[in-house]
Amino acid sequence: MAELVQGRIWVLGDDISTDHILPSRYMAEIRPEELRRHVLEGVARDFPRKIEAGDILVAGRNMGYGSSREQAILALKAAGIKAIVARSYSRIFFRNCINNGFLAVACPGLPKGLKDREVMTIDPGGGRIQVAGEEFSCEPFPEVLLAVLKHGGLIEYLAVNPQEYRR
Amino acid sequence: MGKTLAEKVLARAGGEKEVSPGQIIEAEVDLAMTHDNNGPVMINQFNRLPGAKVWNPDRVVVIIDHHSPATSFRAAENHRTLRKFAAKHELKHFFDCGEGVSHVILRQKGFVKPGMVMVGSDSHSVAGGALGAFATGIGATEMAAVLARGKLWLRVPETVKITLHGRLPVGVMARDVALFLLGQFGPDGLDYKAVEVHGSGIKGWDIEERAALCTMGVEMGTKAMMVPADEVTLVYAGVAQDLGYVPDLDAQYERDLQYDLGGLAPMVSKPFLPTNAVPVGEVLGTRIDQGVIGSCAGGSLPDLEIAARILEGKQVRKGVRLIITPSSKENWIRADEKGLLKILKQAGAVVSSPACGACGGYEIGCLAPGEVCISTTTRNMPGRMGPGGEVYLASAATVAASALAGEIVDPRPYLNERPAWVS
Incomplete structure (x- = not known):
């Protein structure tokens, strides 16, 4: 969680829906190695x-709009995407990212005009990102989310806190 | 200080005297639903919790609706996984292929009650707000945790009050109101918000019509879209008396907005966002290859009735496919008893068994590249019904009339005559 994340970026627009990230026609599939073959097909084939x-996705407003499908995040993770930085998130998608231990950072001040393949550095602990020679601050995570992220996901968190669920 | 409906429900579920927007609470879940689209991922996650048991098998509903009856070998395996999980954990409420769309089953079978906290592993779970429940969508991993814990953390949302005045003109439906509001707010205009819907405009609506509105609320980001319980709700839900889950008169709203329905035109949402809503007049003449009446926000009895009124004694335009998928077995049977299905079939419609149908390109009613569909389904993002296809969203009336014309038309001229069987 405190580790720096660095990678090339792919720049997406506003309102990128989970239908863009993983079209619903693939939803009967749940194997990550198959899902990765269709990741972001709704943006470009x-x-x-x-x-x-190791790549990073950069998005505008309302990232992950639409369906609650978690296959979208399984596909992104399986494709090797390390993190998402977006101006804002759709609420179910944001929770899904954190619950899967997938770094999703909200950065309302992210500039427009970033280019594909630029290198970005994310400092999740410090709440900062660097890209194109500039530094921007990110929104802090609420404590409930931080605990989940630190453990690598909600299931990982519960597995070491078995008093929190029925056995 | 007065409290909104969402704040009252979340205070009760969180074991707090009262709650305020921004507060994070741990809410007890009254009802949890999963289905064949997200259930298999949920089960994988649940099985990673050592020794986990379902917190309360009586409060979990599992429904096969998305790929139903099994549309592929992979779907069939997923269905088998769900059946085994339900049997192993003695989940009593299991609805197999052909029962209908999850959100519709939940209300028609009496699972959703006013004042509940309901979560579903589906964004359109907001449908439960039609009965005054705080109903919201969550992901598969979160649902695995809910099944093991019976609770989840929620941030208390700000509430936006929307009051609808007046009476809808003939040929303009609840679904048109939904598209109109989506157009007003945009795809994230009400992100993270609870919405309360009030006003004389919806007093006469039945629960199916209220649900058509609430279900679509998530397309503008709403966390919950709630109609405070009234007489219609209490009768439908079989609740003897008001449980106190109504907002205080002096509740604090983030915004208080009023709309008049009297002058509303039929609305159409253009590709590729459900919020791209325009009056039908702006898209008249758009050629179509397919019409679809179905989904959790279409395919209700009022939808099938108005479609039958428009299609009776006429023929769907040659070269156009009209696919009609009743949203539940109950709607299917009642439509059959009223003779609606016969009218629809005679007009040339393909009537398929109750399920999510063509909404997500789930191997039913898919589009080829360049093909255009007008549909009562929920979404029209790129590729939703197939790569390169385009989807326009509209009411059942607009879809039925357009299927006759072979292009998008205003349904109102098709509704001048009132057949004897219309009650």
């Missing part, structure tokens, strides 16, 4: 081929 492990 060749997206799955462009992504390399």
Whole structure:
């Protein structure tokens, strides 16, 4: 959680829905290695081929709009995407990211005009990102989310806190 | 200080005397629903919790609706996974293929009650707000945790009050009001907000019509879209008396907005956002290849009735496919008893068994690249019904009339005559 994350960015627009990230026609599939082959196909058919492990997605407002499908995040993770930085998030998608231990950072002041393949550095602990020679601050995580992120996801958190669920 | 409906429900569920927006609470869940689209991922996650048991098997509903009856070998395996999980954990409420869309089953089978906290692993779970419940969508992992814990953290949302005045003109439906409001707010205009819907405009609406409005609320980001319980709600839900889950008269709203329904035109949402809503007049003449009446926000009995009124004795335009998927078995049977299905079939419609149907391109009613569909389904993002296809969202009346014309038309001229069977 405190570790810096660095990678090339892919720049997306506003209102990128989970239908963009993983079209609903693939929803009967739940194997990550299959899902990754269709990641972001709703944005561009060749997206799955462009992504390399360690890349970062940069999005505008309302990232993850629409369906609650968690296959969208399974696909992003399986494709090797390390993190998302967006101006704002749709609420279910944001919770899904954190619950899967997937770094999703809200940065309302993110500038427009960032270019694909620029390198971004995220300092999740310090709440800062660096890109294109500039530094921006990110929204802090509420404590409930921080605990989940630190453990790598909600299931991982509960597994070491078994008093919190029925056995 | 007065409290909104959402604040009252969340205070009760959180074991607090009262709550305020921004506060994070741990809410007890009254009802949890999962289905075949997200259930298999949920089960994978649940099984990673050592020794986990379902907190209360009587409060969990599992429904097969998205790929139903099994539309692929993979879907069939997912269905089997769900059946085994339900049997192993002795989940009593399991609805298999053909029962209908989850959100519709939950209300028609009496699971949703006013004042509940209900979560579903589906964004359109906001549908439960039609009965005055705080109903919201969550992901599969969160649902695995809810099944093991019976609770989840929630941030108390700000509430926006929307008052609808006046009476809808003939041929303008609850679904048109939903699209109109989506157009007013945009795709994140009410993100994270609870919405309370009030006013004389919806007093005469039945629960199916209220649900058509509330279900679509999530397309502008709402966390919960609630109609405070009134006489219609209490009769429908079989609740003997008001449980106190109504907002205080002096409740504090983030915004208090008024709309008049009297002058509303039929609305159409253009590709590729449900919020791209315009009056039908702006898209007249758009050629269509397919019409769809179905989904959790279409396919109700009022939808099937108005479609039958428009299609009776006429024929769907040659070259156009009209697919009608009643949203539940109950709607299907009642439509059949009223003779509606016969009218629809004779007009050339394909009537398929109750399920999510063509809404997400779930192997039913898919589009080829360049094809255009007008539909009562919930979403029209790129590729929703197939790559390269375009989806326009509209009411059942607009879809039925457009299917006759082969292009998008205003349904109102098709409703001048009132057939004898219309009650």
